[in-house]
Amino acid sequence: xxTTMLPxxxxxxxxxxxxxxxxxxxxxxxxxxxxxxDEMQTFYDAITPRYEEAMAYxxxxxxxxxxxxxxxxxxxxxxxxxxxFPVECWGQGPVPDTGAAYLDLLVEPGP
Amino acid sequence: MARxxxxxxxxxxxxxxxxxxxxxxxxxxxxxxxxxEREAVFKRAxxxxxxxxxxxxxxxxxxxxxxxxxxxxxxxxxxxxxxxAFYNVxxxxxxxxxxxxxxxxxxxGVSRQFVCKYHGWRYDLDGACNFVQQExxxxxxxxxxxxxxxVHCEVWAGFIFVNLSRQxxxxxxxxxxxxxxxxxxxxxxxxxxxxxxxxxVNANWxxxxxxxxxxxxxxxxxxxxxxxxxxxxxxxxxxxxPAYTISGPHRLVSxxxxxxxxxxxxxxxxxxxxxxxxxxxxxxxxxxxxxxxAAGINPAGCDPWGLDSWQIFPNFTILVWGQEWYLTxxxxxxxxxxxVFEGTLYFVPAKTPRERVAHELAAVxxxxxxxxxxxxxxxxxxxxxxxxxERFPLNDQEVLCRHLHKVVGEWVDxxxxxxxxxx
Numbered sequence: 257x258x259t260t261m262l263p264x265x266x267x268x269x270x271x272x273x274x275x276x277x278x279x280x281x282x283x284x285x286x287x288x289x290x291x292x293x294d295e296m297q298t299f300y301d302a303i304t305p306r307y308e309e310a311m312a313y314x315x316x317x318x319x320x321x322x323x324x325x326x327x328x329x330x331x332x333x334x335x336x337x338x339x340x341f342p343v344e345c346w347g348q349g350p351v352p353d354t355g356a357a358y359l360d361l362l363v364e365p366g367p
Numbered sequence: 368m369a370r371x372x373x374x375x376x377x378x379x380x381x382x383x384x385x386x387x388x389x390x391x392x393x394x395x396x397x398x399x400x401x402x403x404e405r406e407a408v409f410k411r412a413x414x415x416x417x418x419x420x421x422x423x424x425x426x427x428x429x430x431x432x433x434x435x436x437x438x439x440x441x442x443x444x445x446x447x448x449x450x451x452a453f454y455n456v457x458x459x460x461x462x463x464x465x466x467x468x469x470x471x472x473x474x475x476g477v478s479r480q481f482v483c484k485y486h487g488w489r490y491d492l493d494g495a496c497n498f499v500q501q502e503x504x505x506x507x508x509x510x511x512x513x514x515x516x517x518v519h520c521e522v523w524a525g526f527i528f529v530n531l532s533r534q535x536x537x538x539x540x541x542x543x544x545x546x547x548x549x550x551x552x553x554x555x556x557x558x559x560x561x562x563x564x565x566x567x568v569n570a571n572w573x574x575x576x577x578x579x580x581x582x583x584x585x586x587x588x589x590x591x592x593x594x595x596x597x598x599x600x601x602x603x604x605x606x607x608x609p610a611y612t613i614s615g616p617h618r619l620v621s622x623x624x625x626x627x628x629x630x631x632x633x634x635x636x637x638x639x640x641x642x643x644x645x646x647x648x649x650x651x652x653x654x655x656x657x658x659x660x661a662a663g664i665n666p667a668g669c670d671p672w673g674l675d676s677w678q679i680f681p682n683f684t685i686l687v688w689g690q691e692w693y694l695t696x697x698x699x700x701x702x703x704x705x706x707v708f709e710g711t712l713y714f715v716p717a718k719t720p721r722e723r724v725a726h727e728l729a730a731v732x733x734x735x736x737x738x739x740x741x742x743x744x745x746x747x748x749x750x751x752x753x754x755x756x757e758r759f760p761l762n763d764q765e766v767l768c769r770h771l772h773k774v775v776g777e778w779v780d781x782x783x784x785x786x787x788x789x790x
Contacts, residue, residue, distance in 0.1 A: 281731070307641050314720035322720070330720060337728050340638035341735055345591060351735050352591050356569070357742035359710070359734050363563035365717070365726070 261328045263313060269306065269332060272299050276335035277328040281361040284331075284338040289349045296339040296349075303336045319367065327367045371609040371623075371667070379611045379766045385773060389758035394772055395571035396752045400779070401703035407782030408681045408775060409435045410531045412616075413542050415683040415697065416442060419525040420559050421475065422450060426492060429475035430455055430465050434707075435700040436531050440518050441465045441481070445492040452520035452529045453494050457483040458513040464490070481515075490515050524551040526685075546614035547677060549663030550685065554655055555713070558693060562712040562730050564737070570744035572682055572698035572706040573771055574751075578740045579686075579696060580620060580678050580767040582606045588743060589736055592646075596633045609667035611766055616680035616774045618767045621666055624673035624689045642725050646732040647673065648690030649725035653715035655691045665689075678767060680774060691715070694733070704748050710737060 261273040275291065276299060278284045288296070303310075310333060314326050322330070346352050374382035381387065394400050416431045428443035439455035441464065457464045462485040467474040480497065481490045489498035494515035499508065519530040521539035528539050540548055568575055578584065586601035593601070612619040627639060628650050636645070643650040659665055664687055665672040676686040684696035697709040712730055717723035750756075761769050 285734075304637070304641060311721050311724065317720070319717060319720055319723060326720075330723070333724050334727050337638060337642065337724070337731050340636065341731070344636045344638060345593075351738045354738040354742040356745050357566065357738045359564045359566040359708070359737055359741065361562060361564050361730075361734070363561055364730075365560050365562070365723070367723075 261325065262332070263325045263329060265313060266306065266310060266329060269303060269310075269329075272302065272335075273328060273332065275299075277331045278335060279331055281334075281338075281364055284335050287335070288338050288342065291339075291349070293342060293347060293349070297343055300336065300339050300343045303332065307333070307336070322367055330367055370607050373763075378763045380761075380763050380769060383611075383613050383766065383770065385766065385769045389760045390769060390772060391758060392574075392751050392772075393757075394775060395573050395748070396703060396754070398703045401571075401700070403779045403782065404700075404775065405435050407779040409433070409700070411536065411778070411782070412681050413521070413528040413530045413535070413539050414681075415526050415528050415679070415695075416440070416452075417527050418555075419450070419522060419527060420556075420561070422527075424477055426477045426479055427475075428465065428478060428481075428492075430473050431529075432471060432473055433531070433699070438531070439463060440529055442520065442527060442529070443478075443492050447493075449493075450520060450522055450527060451493065452518040452527075453515035454518060456516065457485065457488055458496060458515065459483065459486055459488045459499075464515070488513075523548070524553070525555050542615075543679070544615045544617065546612060546619070546663060547617050547679060549661065550677065550687075552658055552662035553664065553687060553693075554657050555693070557655065558713040558715050560714040560716040560726065562726075564710040564712075564734065566708050566741060567701070567705065568708050568741045568744060569705050570741075570748040571703055572700045573775065574744045574747055575698050575706065575708060575741070576678060576682070576684070576696075576771055577765075577768040578744060579684060580618065580676065580771065581765045582608065582620070582622065583762065583764040588739055592732075592735060592739075594633060594636060597635075600634070606764055608764060609669055612666060613767075613770055616778075618678045618770050619666070619675060620767055621669070621675045622673035623667075623669040624671035626671055638728060642728045644725035644728040646729065646736060648688045648692050648729050649714075649722065650690070651722075651725070652691040655715065678771065681778075692729070704752065708737075708741065 260270055261277050262270055310329055314330055317326050342349050376382045421429055422444040425444055425446050428441055430439055430441045432439050440452050441455045442452045444450055455464050462483055463470050464481050464483055487500040491497050496510040496513040499510055519535050521528050523539050583606050590598040608620050609623055610621040627645060639645040664675050672689045674686055674688045678684050682698040687693045692714045694712045699707040714726050717726055
């Protein structure tokens with residue numbers, strides 16, 4: 257039996273779940289630097305048309321009491337935002353001209 | 368032709384009598400100046416170390432490493448709900464009192480008392496020493512003489528400040544002055560969703576302050592962050608602020624805003640339209656009820672209004688956005704050519720998943736821009752240190768940079784005079 261991470265309505269996004277359902281910004285940022293551009297483009301192209309439906313699904317739950325699969329879907333939406341910068345703007349994982357700089361997010365709100 | 372009226376003198380720079388000549392950045396590359404700055408500025412001025420929400424309960428505490436003053440402080444909410452600060456050092460043999468795993472890393476938590484890891488001396492939350500291990504072995508030791516060393520600590524508008532001088536020359540409110548303190552009418556206590564970023568930047572702390580107290584750089588340095596049509600338009604029009612304010616050592620830049628939801632698609636990133644958010648914040652504002660005029664916000668009365676950024680001397684910024692959220696910056700020097708940068712974003716807590724996602728885009732955008740600024744400054748620092756150039760022209764939109772360096776110089780000069788007079 258295979259375990260799924262996302263709600264059944266979003267089975268089409270399941271192939272991206274193991275890579276992009278990441279709970280923290282630092283994991284998502286590191287993933288953006290690690291994953292090739294064409295894979296990020298594929299993920300972006302798959303999830304952006306599903307944004308409204310995903311958001312409507314998540315909005316049926318209170319923010320502080322979401323089931324695990326809905327939280328995973330939220331994390332996938334955060335990753336959609338994370339890859340949007342390389343995909344929409346600069347065609348590479350890192351922000352241009354930021355080789356030496358880093359900024360760690362040490363406190364972030366849930367879920 | 369200026370889009371916004373300038374003061375009668377013809378420029379903000381002349382209006383504030385800051386001089387128009389090229390300036391020196393020796394204050395950002397000299398180790399001698401840095402040593403003076405530590406004493407003259409960071410051990411005399413009020414320093415913001417956090418917000419009251421970081422101390423939610425009796426016994427809540429956090430530590431703050433202040434490398435610039437070669438010290439560490441612990442800030443704690445007492446059983447009487449009073450917020451106090453102490454030097455983070457045990458009175459017995461000088462061990463750092465509060466830390467976890469790594470002595471130089473900051474920590475926080477809730478405690479009934481502080482216990483030294485070395486020999487078990489204990490202190491109440493008000494600093495009194497209440498237990499000495501094998502007290503009878505000591506010689507004429509009275510615990511009452513061995514309380515924690517207090518640090519001056521005051522709270523304004525929920526912001527906790529410390530002052531490391533023996534006797535502060537001004538109270539916190541007098542130090543902040545009449546313009547900055549108007550901000551206490553802003554409902555900071557309602558914006559409690561906190562995002563805390565930190566990074567080390569290999570540039571003098573004042574250079575990063577300069578980067579965030581002028582927006583002349585924004586259309587150029589950040590051009591790749593926006594669609595080409597937007598970047599071109601932004602560079603062609605350049606940046607002008609509708610208002611600058613200087614109040615004592617503190618300074619404000621206010622900007623006009625835009626309504627991104629009215630922009631055509633070629634001016635927006637698709638993600639902004641999808642999530643209804645962006646660098647300037649979520650498009651859908653929370654309901655915040657406050658009197659903008661009483662808070663001294665948007666002094667030029669812009670509609671739409673963009674942001675107000677108060678640079679509070681020496682190293683603290685409160686930036687209030689038109690989209691009803693705010694952020695703070697702290698620049699903590701660790702040497703003449705390095706500092707720790709902290710950026711903290713505060714939103715009205717998201718009530719729905721959709722609001723939470725909108726916050727995510729604002730926060731990620733903040734980091735993308737911040738990384739570009741930070742990296743550029745390392746490039747600046749290294750070439751300033753080459754001393755190939757000694758004087759640098761600043762334009763009228765860089766007026767606040769001029770003011771910061773002037774004020775730091777004045778504080779250092781005043782300190783030197785006091786030292787010479789043996790005060």
